Amino acid sequence: MSEDREKLGLSLCPFCGGAARFGKCVPGEQEGENDGAEYVECCDCGASTCLVFPLMDSAKQVLRDMWNRRTDASHAR
Numbered sequence: 001m002s003e004d005r006e007k008l009g010l011s012l013c014p015f016c017g018g019a020a021r022f023g024k025c026v027p028g029e030q031e032g033e034n035d036g037a038e039y040v041e042c043c044d045c046g047a048s049t050c051l052v053f054p055l056m057d058s059a060k061q062v063l064r065d066m067w068n069r070r071t072d073a074s075h076a077r
Contacts, residue, residue, distance in 0.1 A: 018044030
């Protein structure tokens with residue numbers, strides 16, 4: 001599983017430490033307004049990024065950056 005995570009470039013979930021995966025809203029599975037949207041979600045706790053709607057290219061790089069962003073520990077209260 002860690003090989004898959006490294007291949008995808010996704011950090012572990014910041015909430016539970018679980019593995020994450022890319023997802024896509026497939027037409028017919030959910031409300032029509034979200035068709036084609038992409039996201040990253042934790043396979044264990046379900047935490048996720050917001051939905052990103054790609055225009056021409058995949059949104060994976062934007063989503064990867066969003067998911068992997070962490071607050072600097074020195075700024076934590």
